Amino acid sequence: MINLALRILEGAMTMLSKAPILLMLLMASAAAAQPAAAQTAKPKSPDTTRMGTATGAEREPEAIAALEKMGGFLRTLTTFAVEGVGSTEEALTTGQKILHPGTIDLLATRPNRLRANVYSTRKRREFYYDGKTFTVFAPRQGFYATMEAPPTIKELLDKAQDRLGLVLPLSDLFELGIDPNLTARITSAFFVATDVVGDEVCNHYAFRQPGVDWQLWIRDGDQPLPCKWVITGTDASDPLDYEMEFTWDLAPEVPANAFSFVPPDGADRINLASVKR
Numbered sequence: 001m002i003n004l005a006l007r008i009l010e011g012a013m014t015m016l017s018k019a020p021i022l023l024m025l026l027m028a029s030a031a032a033a034q035p036a037a038a039q040t041a042k043p044k045s046p047d048t049t050r051m052g053t054a055t056g057a058e059r060e061p062e063a064i065a066a067l068e069k070m071g072g073f074l075r076t077l078t079t080f081a082v083e084g085v086g087s088t089e090e091a092l093t094t095g096q097k098i099l100h101p102g103t104i105d106l107l108a109t110r111p112n113r114l115r116a117n118v119y120s121t122r123k124r125r126e127f128y129y130d131g132k133t134f135t136v137f138a139p140r141q142g143f144y145a146t147m148e149a150p151p152t153i154k155e156l157l158d159k160a161q162d163r164l165g166l167v168l169p170l171s172d173l174f175e176l177g178i179d180p181n182l183t184a185r186i187t188s189a190f191f192v193a194t195d196v197v198g199d200e201v202c203n204h205y206a207f208r209q210p211g212v213d214w215q216l217w218i219r220d221g222d223q224p225l226p227c228k229w230v231i232t233g234t235d236a237s238d239p240l241d242y243e244m245e246f247t248w249d250l251a252p253e254v255p256a257n258a259f260s261f262v263p264p265d266g267a268d269r270i271n272l273a274s275v276k277r
Helices: 007-018 020-026 061-074 153-164 180-185
Strands: 079-091 097-109 113-120 124-129 133-138 143-148 188-197 200-209 212-219 226-233 241-249
Touching (some): 061 200, 113 153, 188 212
Antiparallel strands (some): 079 097, 188 200, 200 212, 226 241
């Protein structure tokens, strides 16, 4: 879930568009979101009795069910913050691989508040949506662009992608509906092991489909949040490898001005150009 002129994450999101990562976020119904439960205590030890069972030979129902359960839980979140720390490994024309680190910070309140920051050593972008206007800010260049926005996050994401060719960070978190074609693309899905990611016990699953292998770690217990994902392009024409680890806050403090953009001194406003089709 990033065409922001930010190469580190553009490649990753290109592969995400091929992989059913958004499936894990789509599987729940489009029912109205309900407040999430309080975060659980620190994790128990991994269940080592389940480790070493991976075969990769077929679509295990447990792995598909884990995606559905995670998607259902994500649909219940109304206000949340998530930080993603990851990297993209890019193959040069010489065959040498270069690692590009980057981070994503996202704060959201459904249905119509969103703020996201994307940072790397090469590019930086900030996004603000207050229910009425949407702003993209490039702090290193001192440029920003603002447009009138639709009344919901879902409509904003559609407009940004369709008219601007812009995919916001982790936008899959806000997608609604169920697309059986995404499930059908998965040729292999299986449980790998129970691991510790950061300070959380997470169940590790692996998936395969044409052009992409991807792995997903899902928090164990009654809050099945994504802990980490790894995406590996198997298509020689798209060799980027990508991984990201997540830290969630389901009860973040939300300042009154959190979603409003105030241009700093010296910043110049420019126009957001529509994508030519």
